[in-house]
Amino acid sequence: MPTVEQLKTLFILSFWATKMYLSVFLVRIDQRTKNIVILAGEENEIIIYLNGKSRYV
Template identity: 90%
Template sequence: MSVRVRIGWRRNNRSVAITLYMPTVEQLKTLFILSFWATKMYLPVFLVRIDERTKNIVILAGEETEIIIYPNGKWRYI
């Protein structure tokens, strides 16, 4: 799902707009569980980002941990 958001100011009589991509409910549930596991193992979570091309969530934690969460909620450790 994508949400179009208008920023609250105008510049040179133009409004500025960006598109935000919201994660699915399945992705949010999996993200919560995996973030809990990572912090329970004392791994710092450095980055959580949605890939705008594939709509996957990417998590970078610790020194070498990369996890991808697909829109259906399934995940893969890389």
């Protein structure tokens, strides 16, 4: 289950991705690290850590 901070960040990043007309293809929780991984658009990968911070890969 995601943390509250992760859910807030997921909502904000999903909003901005769709606002820029990027398709969100995958939202998944990594079972090893408990990070959320988002695949959006052609080559955008976003990782949301447990503390709600995110990183574009």
